[in-house]
Amino acid sequence: MTLHADGRGGRKKRRWIDSARLALLLIGLLLFPAPMSAQEKGGETTKKKFRQAASMREWVYKELGQAQEKAQAGEFSEALALLDKLTSKKLNSYERSQGWNLYAFIHYSQNQYPKAIEAYKKLLDEEAVIQPVKTSTIYSLSQLYFATEQWRPAIERLNEWLELTSDAKPRQYELLAQAHYQLEEYREALVPLKKAISLRQAAGEQISEKNYLFLRAIYFELDEIDEVIGVLEDLILHYPNESYWMQLAGIYGQKGEDDKRLAMLELAYLQGFLDTESEVLALVGLMLSSDLPYRAGKVLEKGLADGVISPTMKHWRLLSEAWLLAREDQKAIPTLIKAAGLSEDGELDVLLAQSYMNIGEWEKAAEAARKGIEKGGLNREDQAYTMLGQALFHQKAYAESRNAFEQAGRDDRSRQLASQWLQYVESEASRQAEVEAALGTD
Secondary structure, three states: OOOOOOOOOOOOHHHHHHHHHHHHHHHHOOOOOOOOOHHHHOOOOOOOHHHHHOOOOHHHHHHHHHHHHHHHOOOHHHHHHHHHHHHOOOOOHHHHHHHHHHHHHHHHHOOOHHHHHHHHHHHHHOOOOOHHHHHHHHHHHHHHHHHOOOHHHHHHHHHHHHHHOOOOOHHHHHHHHHHHHHOOOHHHHHHHHHHHHHHHHHOOOOOOHHHHHHHHHHHHHOOOHHHHHHHHHHHHHHOOOHHHHHHHHHHHHHOOOHHHHHHHHHHHHHOOOOOOHHHHHHHHHHHHHOOOHHHHHHHHHHHHHHOOOOOOHHHHHHHHHHHHHOOOHHHHHHHHHHHHHHOOOOHHHHHHHHHHHHOOOHHHHHHHHHHHHHHOOOOOHHHHHHHHHHHHHHOOOHHHHHHHHHHHHOOHHHHHHHHHHHHHHHHHHHHHHHHHHHHHHO
16 A cells, blocks of 8 residues: 555655655766775785775776766666676676666666665675765665565665664655555654654754644544644644645544534634535534524525525525524525425425514415415424414404314314414404494494
8 A cells, every 4th residue: 555645645656766866866976986096006005904895996997987977878778788798807895886886876767676676785785885885875775665665675774774874854754654654554653753843843844734644644543533633733723724624623523522513614614615515504504503593594695695505495494494593583584485485395384474473474474374285295284274373363354263273273283272262263353343343332
């Protein structure tokens, strides 16, 4: 499995190769030491064995230089032919090490990474290889292992290089963390990544978004959700992005912390990050479940006005329900009219009748109730008749009101209420008749 440093998907091999290129070029293009002069050859006889082994004869230097010139010119076949001819001769350890060094460069330049790896391994086997070249070779070898996704040897060689150098940069620790991550060694990946971050911070650098994402990926794998939350909060602070807000809101939802989830979604909404219907409706639903119907209504109203939310009967109904829960009947009525006009059953007409009743619009309430009953498909037709009866009563249409309550009373669930209203209607009708009779006598 190959992942980005941020843990989000496959890393292109080219990224690893680019990391290796500089070190390989520094070694592959290394100028060979000049041959010893005649005076040096006849000079001290007490030179150390290493110095003797690390000397290069003039004819070797010349032939190796010719091969190197061909390699640098991109004439790799000619370079290899010259190098093969040279290495077939009897060379000392230091001369062979320079030959393997050039072999590695040639193979690398032709994208022949396994051959380059073998050449570097043979270079390291030479006794006379000087320490700077050895150190650089180990690093280049680690990079080639990265390039070929050989994570374990890449880790081993990079750790070996870190022990030999005092000039390690954050990038090397990041690569080490990446290799451990590829092997699903998440705890081991965390240590070098934190080291790289601390080095960058010590140099006055801000933590990069890439490293934040890498941290997030590791903590996810370790199931350390509180740490994930901390990283996401840092990402939101330094690299605000819709996805980070949504991820953090989702985690709060998984933890059952709906108040924090709501806060994150609402802040994301205010910054314009919620720009799809599903995202806005998720916020509306959370507001409604959190007993915040007025705020839900405002968000939903704007979404419908902006075209983010489709103007369907379902959404108009949701908006009207938000206004009704917020006791905003004046706002609910226009949305109920739209929703009822799109609905095939009479449920929304009955809700509209209730809103008209709440503000004392009795004639419109009666009209809406009748329309709901005519459409049918009601869950509680008895309640619709009760509303109709009440609306007619307030218009002093006692005979029609009586008929509506009689219809409501046919349902056992409304029989008692309808009976009470019928008594009240009879009482008011009788009182009205007496008043009219008295006024007529006068």
